Amino acid sequence: MYANSQTATADKPLRITEIFHSLQGESRTIGFPTVFVRLTGCPLRCGYCDSEYAFHGGERMTFEEIEAAVAVYRPRFVTVTGGEPLAQRGCLPLLSRLCDAGYEVSLETSGALDVSHVDPRVVKVVDIKTPGSGECERNRWQNLEHLQPHDQLKFVLCSREDYEWARRILDKHRLSERWEVLFSPSFNDLSATDLADWVVADRLPVRVQIQLHKFLWGDQPGR
Numbered sequence: 001m002y003a004n005s006q007t008a009t010a011d012k013p014l015r016i017t018e019i020f021h022s023l024q025g026e027s028r029t030i031g032f033p034t035v036f037v038r039l040t041g042c043p044l045r046c047g048y049c050d051s052e053y054a055f056h057g058g059e060r061m062t063f064e065e066i067e068a069a070v071a072v073y074r075p076r077f078v079t080v081t082g083g084e085p086l087a088q089r090g091c092l093p094l095l096s097r098l099c100d101a102g103y104e105v106s107l108e109t110s111g112a113l114d115v116s117h118v119d120p121r122v123v124k125v126v127d128i129k130t131p132g133s134g135e136c137e138r139n140r141w142q143n144l145e146h147l148q149p150h151d152q153l154k155f156v157l158c159s160r161e162d163y164e165w166a167r168r169i170l171d172k173h174r175l176s177e178r179w180e181v182l183f184s185p186s187f188n189d190l191s192a193t194d195l196a197d198w199v200v201a202d203r204l205p206v207r208v209q210i211q212l213h214k215f216l217w218g219d220q221p222g223r
């Protein structure tokens, strides 16, 4: 019994909450059909998190099972998200295997874990957690040294205070000169219109984005 459950864990190295096909609702490929692989579990607790259902549960899967579930949709784009995908050791080999299969792979990550070993073919979308998220202390600033030009930085903003904080961080690290920077309103916390007006008024070199999938389908799992 014990030996069997050990074997099952070794054979099925990833815990998966869901694999679904939708339109990319965020980041630079917004609007493109994309398959999402949502890994279970997260060591953070952002106050606004829209994916709390991925904190627990999920199903253990092999790499082959995940690849087969993705291949059903014959996608161009695959996004690995969570939960916090990098919290599972199997995430790094999964990312490389998806690249090997020919997909354009992106990774949504909190910025709290080391990104330096992520396959360089993967586009990393790295959050910078704001004070309003409640997880600002978790930002791993060394991650900036491991970003490539194709990567993106995202601020999910809860308030005017978060906006002003983000503006200071932009200046301090010259972020917009090095990467595409996304400013996204926290759904239900900050008006997208207010955020848009502030960015226009300040001529900030950032891309304002709203979560397209919530505009289309509301806030629900698997979309």
Ligand SMILES: C[S@@+](CC[C@H](N)C(=O)[O-])C[C@H]1O[C@@H](n2cnc3c(N)ncnc32)[C@H](O)[C@@H]1O
Residues within 6 Å of the ligand: 042, 048, 049, 050, 051, 081, 082, 083, 084, 085, 108, 109, 110, 111, 126, 127, 154, 156, 184, 185, 186, 187, 188, 211
């Ligand atoms: C659910 S997280 C999973 C990946 C990773 N844990 C992270 O935080 O980036 C995916 C993206 O959704 C964003 N997000 C979560 N809840 C949100 C909300 N209420 N409004 C806007 N964006 C949100 C996160 O900040 C992150 O950029």
Ligand SMILES: Nc1nc2[nH]cc(C(=O)O)c2c(=O)[nH]1
Residues within 6 Å of the ligand: 022, 023, 024, 025, 026, 036, 051, 079, 081, 082, 108, 213, 223
């Ligand atoms: N449609 C859609 N696009 C997304 N882009 C990033 C998502 C995420 O939860 O990481 C997400 C999501 O949950 N749904």
Ligand code: SF4
Residues within 6 Å of the ligand: 042, 043, 044, 045, 046, 049, 050, 051, 052, 082, 083, 084, 110
């Ligand atoms: S890091 Fe991502 S998944 Fe974890 S609580 Fe924050 S938004 Fe949710």
Ligand SMILES: [Mg+2]
Residues within 6 Å of the ligand: 050, 051
């Ligand atoms: Mg989401």
